[in-house]
Amino acid sequence: MAGYFEEMGWAELEDGQQPNHLLDMARFLIDFGLYEDNFTGEWPRLPPPASKEAVQSLADVTVETDDKSCPICLKKFNIGDKAKEMPCHHQFHAKCILTWLDKTNSCPFCRHELPTDNEGYEAFKKEKKRAEQRKEDIETLHNSMFS
Amino acid sequence: MANIAAKRIKREFKEVMKSEEVAGGTIKLELINDSWTELQGEIVGPPDTPYEGGTFLLEIKVPETYPFNPPKIRFMTKIWHPNVSSVTGAICLDILKDQWAAALTLRTVLLSIQALLSAAEPNDPQDAVVAKQYREDIELFNLTARHWTNAYAGGPTAIWEFNQKVQVLLDMGVEEDQARVALSTFDWELERATEHLFS
Numbered sequence: 001m002a003g004y005f006e007e008m009g010w011a012e013l014e015d016g017q018q019p020n021h022l023l024d025m026a027r028f029l030i031d032f033g034l035y036e037d038n039f040t041g042e043w044p045r046l047p048p049p050a051s052k053e054a055v056q057s058l059a060d061v062t063v064e065t066d067d068k069s070c071p072i073c074l075k076k077f078n079i080g081d082k083a084k085e086m087p088c089h090h091q092f093h094a095k096c097i098l099t100w101l102d103k104t105n106s107c108p109f110c111r112h113e114l115p116t117d118n119e120g121y122e123a124f125k126k127e128k129k130r131a132e133q134r135k136e137d138i139e140t141l142h143n144s145m146f147s
Numbered sequence: 148m149a150n151i152a153a154k155r156i157k158r159e160f161k162e163v164m165k166s167e168e169v170a171g172g173t174i175k176l177e178l179i180n181d182s183w184t185e186l187q188g189e190i191v192g193p194p195d196t197p198y199e200g201g202t203f204l205l206e207i208k209v210p211e212t213y214p215f216n217p218p219k220i221r222f223m224t225k226i227w228h229p230n231v232s233s234v235t236g237a238i239c240l241d242i243l244k245d246q247w248a249a250a251l252t253l254r255t256v257l258l259s260i261q262a263l264l265s266a267a268e269p270n271d272p273q274d275a276v277v278a279k280q281y282r283e284d285i286e287l288f289n290l291t292a293r294h295w296t297n298a299y300a301g302g303p304t305a306i307w308e309f310n311q312k313v314q315v316l317l318d319m320g321v322e323e324d325q326a327r328v329a330l331s332t333f334d335w336e337l338e339r340a341t342e343h344l345f346s
Contacts, residue, residue, distance in 0.1 A: 046245045071250035072214060073151055074158040096151075099215055100249050108249035 023123075048118035050101040055114075058097070059085040071109045072096035088112035152213040156183040156253075163254045174257045184209050188220070188257050192300065193265045197292035198226070201300030205260065206236075207253065217247035218256065225324070227288075227295040229269045229278035233328060238263075239273035276332050284334070291331050298327065312337050316344070 005012055013019060061084070063077040070077065070093045077083065083091040084098070090109045092100075097108075106113045116122060160176065160183075168174045175189035188205035192198025203226060208219040220243060222236035230239045242251060242259055272278030281288045294309045296302030312335060316326035321344055333339040 046247070072155075074155055074162075074252075096249075103215055106248070108251075111248065 046104050047113070048105060048116045048121050049103060050105040050114040051117045053115075054105075055098065055101050060094075061085045061091060063091065070096055072100060086112060087114070152209060152211055153183045155214055156186075156209055159252050159254065162252065166254055168254070168258065174254070174261065176253060176257070186253070187223075188253070190257055190261045190264075192296060192302065193261060196265055197289045198228075198264045198296050198300070199302070200304070201296035201302040203264075203300050205257070214249045214251075217243050217251075218253065219243075220256065220260070225295060225299040227277055227292040227331060228264065229267045229272045229274060229281045230263055231277075232274050233277055233331070234274075237273055239268075239271060280331075280334070287334060291335070295327070295331070309335060312340075316341070 060082065063079060063081040063083050066077060066079050068077050068091070069075060070083070071090065072092055073096050075093070077091070082094065084094045085091050086097070086107045088107050088110050090107050090112075092108075100108055101114065105116045113125075160178070163169055163174075163176045166174075169176070173191050177187045177189075179185035179187055186207040186209070188207050190203050190205065192201040192203065202224070204223040206221050206223050210216050210219065220238060222231055222238065225233065225236070227233060231237070238260065240259065240263055242248070242256065267281060269278045269281045277288070280291065290306055290309070293302065293304050294306045297305050309330070312330055313323065313326050315337060316330070317323060319341070321329075325344065326340075329340040329344050330337070333343060
């Protein structure tokens with residue numbers, strides 16, 4: 001059985017680390033339903049930029065066909081052109097995709113998300129995933145009882 | 148204007164001109180100035196909606212940072228819709244705000260706005276008055292939207308009773324757009340609309 005911390009998606013405090021009381025307060029308010037806009041909603045603004053690490057580790061590829069265009073500037077790729085490839089395999093000019101990822105973290109074509117350096121947003125994503133998982137668990141339980 | 152924005156608009160313009168929507172007459176795109184920063188869009192009202200048969204003009208302003216930021220689009224033709232301001236024509240549509248993606252184009256945006264006319268989002272309104280009517284009296288909303296389509300967008304269905312009421316207010320010296328907004332807002336009750344206009 002997974003430990004409590006693991007199940008909640010939390011990490012134990014390291015030596016010398018202080019708890020984040022503001023974050024605790026926010027969790028308390030949400031857990032007791034005192035703050036309506038909980039994690040069923042959407043992130044209210046454009047998600048933050050992709051993390052530096054994720055951007056640096058984007059694959060450099062050489063374009064092998066001439067029937068595709070960069071989805072950002074719409075210019076046609078020629079065979080042999082250099083391009084950056086996202087984990088979702090969509091290819092862009094380096095300048096185009098780097099400008100975009102400096103603004104927000106997702107693929108402009110399919111919205112596949114890269115990690116960000118924004119703690120708040122990462123917490124939001126984790127919480128959203130947990131909420132979905134919980135919903136699924138309840139459904140599974142419900143189905144196993146009433147089928 | 149930054150080079151990439153103008154170049155991309157040029158490429159998009161060619162793409163739109165070749166598209167089947169332009170061929171079929173459901174959307175149109177025109178240049179307003181030579182610097183590729185201002186365009187005019189046109190969409191026709193989707194079938195089986197109160198907007199059917201109407202032609203709606205849209206003002207499109209392309210920012211220097213396009214396509215990294217969305218184009219600014221508003222309705223120039225007046226329209227009665229929960230997600231469009233009946234006064235300014237401002238549109239509440241997620242892809243024009245926080246859900247913008249650089250791979251979206253003027254063509255896909257115009258198609259999304261057209262789709263918004265078929266499927267309103269009354270829970271995320273731009274115009275609270277219209278949204279309230281949409282939620283509480285969908286039949287009256289449909290009639291009002293049809294009347295606006297007839298009055299401003301060249302739609303085919305005139306609603307005699309509404310036209311009469313607008314005329315009554317015109318005869319009192321009220322300006323036409325104002326009269327129509329007041330009557331639409333007060334569920335076509337002449338007395339309440341008059342009271343509002345003259346209070």
